[in-house]
Amino acid sequence: MCLAIPGEVLEVLxxxxxxxxxxxxGVRRNINIGLLGDEPPEPGEWVLIHVGFALSKIDESEARAVLEFLESVGxxxxxxxxxxHDSRID
Structure with missing residues (x-):
């Protein structure tokens, strides 16, 4: 199964x-935000991530709801x- 998971942007390099x-x-990683085009996320904003790429920006309430759901699926x-955790984009 492939999931897009929410992450909070801490900084743009x-x-x-x-x-x-x-x-x-709690897992901190560098992800590629290039697919978001002319509206890159800023620190404090949330994005949906799949295989190291941000697919879209989402608001915090949506991110928290998705995290709660994902935690329930185990x-x-x-x-x-x-x-x-095992991946790296340098």
Whole structure:
């Protein structure tokens, strides 16, 4: 199963503006925000992430609702978090 999971943008990397550091349930990783075009997210905003790419911006209430749902489905969410933890975009 493939999931898009919400992450909170912590910072956009100054030297690589197509990358942002995000927090997904305590896991912090760089993700590619290039698909968001002319409206890149800012720190404090939320994005939906799939395989290291931000697909869209979402508001915080939607992000929290999705996180609650994902936590309720259990293992698929845990597997996605593990894959995110093991991935790196440098």
């Amino acid at each position: 100054a030297d690589r503006p197509e990358l942002a550091k995000v927090d997904v349930s 293992q698929a969410y845990a597997d996605e978090l593990e894959a995110l």
